[in-house]
Amino acid sequence: MYTLSSQQPVPIYPFERDEVTGSKLFTLLRSEGELTYEENLLIPHRKAYYLLVFVKHNRGRHWVDMKSYDRKDNTLYFSTPNQVLVKEAPTPFWGTRLTFTKEFLALQQNAALRELPLILNPYNGHELLLTEADGTFVEEMLAKLEDEYSRPGEWQHRMLSAYLTVLLTHLSRLYTEQFTGEELSADQQLLRTFQARIEECYRELHEVSAYAAQLHISAGHLSEVVKAKSGKPAIKHVHERLVLEARRRLFYTQHSLKEIAFDLGFSDASYFNRFFKRETGATPAEYRATIRKMYQ
Structure with missing residues (x-):
């Protein structure tokens, strides 16, 4: 695994504006087996945004902080801006990648999302194992997000926020069950x-x-x-x-x-x-x- 030299700080990769919609706050990308070689992901780095990756099918290993993950099918991987990430090698990927910024969460209609366990991530988690039913639900919500994402207009942000609220709330319930086993008092x-x-x-x-x-x-x-x-x-x-x-x-x-x-x-x-x-x-x-x- 690659490590950084004494002269290299851990790089922080900024949010990249979507080339199709021009969005500076939110992106969504579906992959159907593409092999994207991104050399900058093979060195330890942080992302200046939130990342959710629904893996329908993928193999390979990556690291989050000091823990390695062998990627599994029907699993959600997520990271918050402070975590250190590194991939060992590029591999074909089937699934959906969703990113959004702190500024997106700061919008008035998204304010409540900032308090969700998945966003706060108090257990420094990264992997959510999904049942078949959960995987189907996540796929359906991502499909709705993708459809709305491709329809820019006056109502787009509100619709994206509504679907994202449902998705993140559902995932936060799974997060509390997986990491704590209790509801939040x-x-x-x-x-x-x-x-x-x-x-x-x-x-x-x-x-x-x-x-x-x-x-x-x-x-x-x-x-x-x-x-x-x-x-x-x-x-x-x-x-x-x-x-x-x-x-x-x-x-x-x-x-x-x-x-x-x-x-x-x-x-x-x-x-x-x-x-x-x-x-x-x-x-x-x-x-x-x-x-x-x-x-x-």
């Missing part, structure tokens, strides 16, 4: 919102009190709810997100420990070294050597 929603804020601010904010201030609640109440619903202290969620990002950089890049530490908001590289060892049981250098050896 008010306290569970607070936990998800806290996790979403961590996703946005973990480089700058390392204290629970800073997140509580953003959510307009006391640090004590936030800590109590987070501990009750997740079984872990609130500060542990912050630390786990920092460790996840550190592991991504240690695995996919050759960046120095000092560069990684400063990019994650640590003013002292030696403190970052102690923090990482405390959280993982290994120093950053030890972790990098071990993980690279495992996948050579």
